[in-house]
Amino acid sequence: MPVLPDLPRISVQETKMLRAAFVLALFFSAGLLLPLQVKTQTKTQTKTQTTNMSQNQIPSVPAEWLTHAEKTDYRETPRYAETIEYSKRLDQASPLIKFQTFGKSGEGRDLPLLIATEGDTFRPEAARRAGKAVILIQACIHAGEPDGKDAGLALLRDIAITKTRPGLLKNLVVLFIPIYNTDGHERVSPYNRINQNGPAEMGWRTTSSYQNLNRDYMKADTPETRAWLALWNRWKPDLFVDCHVTDGADYQYNITYQHEHHAGIAESVLAWEKKVIDERVAPATEAAGNLVSWYLEFIDNRDLTKGIQDFNGSPRFSTGYTPIRNRPGILIETHMLKPYRPRVIGTYDFLRFTLAEVSRDPQSLLAAVREADEKTLADGHTYDPARRFPVDFELTDKATPYKLKALEYHTELSDISGAPYVTFGTKPVDMTVPMYNEFRVKTAVAPPLYYIVPVQWKDVIEVLRTHGLTMQTTTEPIVIDVESYRFVDVKWAGSPFEGRLMPSFKAEVVHERRTFPARSVIVPLAQESAKVAMNLLEPEAPDSLVHWGFFNATFEEKEYAENYVLEKLAREMLAGDPRLREEFEKKLASDANFASNPRARLQFFYQRSPYWDKQMNLYPVGRIVAPLAAPLKQP
Numbered sequence: 001m002p003v004l005p006d007l008p009r010i011s012v013q014e015t016k017m018l019r020a021a022f023v024l025a026l027f028f029s030a031g032l033l034l035p036l037q038v039k040t041q042t043k044t045q046t047k048t049q050t051t052n053m054s055q056n057q058i059p060s061v062p063a064e065w066l067t068h069a070e071k072t073d074y075r076e077t078p079r080y081a082e083t084i085e086y087s088k089r090l091d092q093a094s095p096l097i098k099f100q101t102f103g104k105s106g107e108g109r110d111l112p113l114l115i116a117t118e119g120d121t122f123r124p125e126a127a128r129r130a131g132k133a134v135i136l137i138q139a140c141i142h143a144g145e146p147d148g149k150d151a152g153l154a155l156l157r158d159i160a161i162t163k164t165r166p167g168l169l170k171n172l173v174v175l176f177i178p179i180y181n182t183d184g185h186e187r188v189s190p191y192n193r194i195n196q197n198g199p200a201e202m203g204w205r206t207t208s209s210y211q212n213l214n215r216d217y218m219k220a221d222t223p224e225t226r227a228w229l230a231l232w233n234r235w236k237p238d239l240f241v242d243c244h245v246t247d248g249a250d251y252q253y254n255i256t257y258q259h260e261h262h263a264g265i266a267e268s269v270l271a272w273e274k275k276v277i278d279e280r281v282a283p284a285t286e287a288a289g290n291l292v293s294w295y296l297e298f299i300d301n302r303d304l305t306k307g308i309q310d311f312n313g314s315p316r317f318s319t320g321y322t323p324i325r326n327r328p329g330i331l332i333e334t335h336m337l338k339p340y341r342p343r344v345i346g347t348y349d350f351l352r353f354t355l356a357e358v359s360r361d362p363q364s365l366l367a368a369v370r371e372a373d374e375k376t377l378a379d380g381h382t383y384d385p386a387r388r389f390p391v392d393f394e395l396t397d398k399a400t401p402y403k404l405k406a407l408e409y410h411t412e413l414s415d416i417s418g419a420p421y422v423t424f425g426t427k428p429v430d431m432t433v434p435m436y437n438e439f440r441v442k443t444a445v446a447p448p449l450y451y452i453v454p455v456q457w458k459d460v461i462e463v464l465r466t467h468g469l470t471m472q473t474t475t476e477p478i479v480i481d482v483e484s485y486r487f488v489d490v491k492w493a494g495s496p497f498e499g500r501l502m503p504s505f506k507a508e509v510v511h512e513r514r515t516f517p518a519r520s521v522i523v524p525l526a527q528e529s530a531k532v533a534m535n536l537l538e539p540e541a542p543d544s545l546v547h548w549g550f551f552n553a554t555f556e557e558k559e560y561a562e563n564y565v566l567e568k569l570a571r572e573m574l575a576g577d578p579r580l581r582e583e584f585e586k587k588l589a590s591d592a593n594f595a596s597n598p599r600a601r602l603q604f605f606y607q608r609s610p611y612w613d614k615q616m617n618l619y620p621v622g623r624i625v626a627p628l629a630a631p632l633k634q635p
């Protein structure tokens with residue numbers, strides 16, 4: 001996730017040498033356990049990185065069923081066409097697997113989906129009827145990080161073809177997206193991931209329209225996100241896993257993982273994640289020969305003793321989004337500096353133990369998500385101004401000791417950057433460092449009973465619809481008392497983010513009677529996705545549609561007063577209002593910028609006159625906190 005400096009680039013040539021070392025290691029390994037010895041070479045240094053990992057081999061596989069990664073000893077990852085072909089072969093060869101597509105990319109590629117289950121539960125309704133848990137596993141949202149694709153294909157093969165991983169589909173439906181960012185996946189180069197150690201070539205982080213899909217979950221700008229949301233709304237999976245590769249410091253672990261754990265997560269969902277993922281899946285993955293850690297983002301890569309700073313992914317991230325749909329979202333981040341093989345096998349192990357745990361006990365997952373849905377639904381039926389739903393969080397300075405499996409490192413002053421830089425060595429060093437992982441609520445709101453969105457904000461309504469929110473449409477204009485917000489201190493970011501110019505502001509509550517035109521949209525919070533509605537429509541939520549720029553035009557002054565007109569108006573206003581004169585003179589005396597800006601001095605009067613546009617900086621969306629009497633028409 002973070003962009004890291006200070007790492008030597010590994011060229012294609014060097015990666016080839018590394019692979020050669022790996023093939024040799026394979027030859028010399030006997031039996032099922034392979035001592036992991038990784039050789040990383042650069043033009044200026046040779047370092048041998050030895051860890052105490054000894055991952056279990058993936059069980060033996062007939063030649064025709066080897067994945068591309070396995071056939072090349074994890075030097076390479078397959079392209080889109082080959083991945084689709086392998087996926088279709090799995091479908092043709094096994095009744096346990098079906099290949100489908102769930103939409104089209106920007107360039108028109110089919111978005112592939114493999115469904116794995118026993119019996120006839122290949123449709124959501126059938127899966128629900130059978131009481132099966134549905135797990136959505138996703139790879140290549142960042143197409144330069146293909147570990148999950150090669151791990152998932154091997155795992156489905158071992159479940160369905162070689163049957164060397166029996167029992168993993170019991171009580172389950174697995175939805176596997178081998179390549180989510182298909183267009184980025186085909187922008188192939190050895191140079192797409194400067195920090196990453198293989199495979200030889202990989203795809204690109206964003207779509208071909210330069211959208212990072214892992215920031216698009218709320219604003220849903222891309223056809224990929226819209227297709228994903230449709231898939232999610234259709235299946236309503238019970239668990240989500242997203243497969244990535246880190247950036248960041250060097251350390252011993254080959255695989256790290258994370259899930260959100262702030263106060264916005266349903267208690268039952270968080271309890272399940274702790275009990276099953278933290279206490280069972282992660283230790284089982286480690287027992288299979290991996291080194292597993294919670295996701296590691298260091299405060300300073302040059303001084304690991306300063307500690308680890310946890311992050312909370314807002315709902316723009318996949319694993320920040322599924323929790324506001326009341327579903328666990330598990331982030332896997334393999335370590336970029338480890339070669340491809342231990343990264344893929346680490347992902348394979350984490351995934352298979354996740355399936356094993358949910359297969360063994362689907363009920364605890366199903367109960368956790370059901371409890372969260374029921375609570376959300378029940379809360380939505382009543383308005384309580386004292387009840388608060390948190391939408392934004394910040395880390396506290398409270399730390400707990402974390403036993404870190406680090407590597408020795410030293411820093412020296414760079415004559416290139418002029419700043420100290422870090423060099424990581426190969427010797428394992430165990431150290432205890434502070435882990436800052438406690439969040440406090442920064443912003444919380446009292447959930448209303450409904451939001452009302454005026455019909456003319458069509459892009460906003462379209463996004464709400466894409467998220468599958470239940471909405472009602474008014475048949476005629478309605479006049480209604482609402483709470484809303486007036487924005488003050490509006491500031492603009494210096495550059496666009498994900499193609500959008502994001503404002504920052506303070507939101508002041510206003511109470512008004514407003515008229516909403518016919519076909520305006522009412523969003524009740526008595527629905528399972530109420531947290532999505534609040535995160536989109538409460539302006540102060542970090543991924544609100546206000547923050548994403550959907551309402552930017554409301555921050556613009558649209559009518560202009562001529563200076564000579566304002567001169568006359570100002571004189572008339574001053575003559576009739578001694579308090580206004582006092583206020584004006586005080587501002588002249590206390591604010592030098594104001595005093596030296598002729599236009600600002602005239603604008604002072606315009607803004608206090610009846611000519612000023614009262615709707616500028618006013619949020620068009622209303623919060624309704626009293627029950628609505630009249631029945632409303634469904635769209």
Ligand SMILES: [Zn+2]
Pocket residue numbers: 001142145244245
């Ligand atoms: Zn990633």
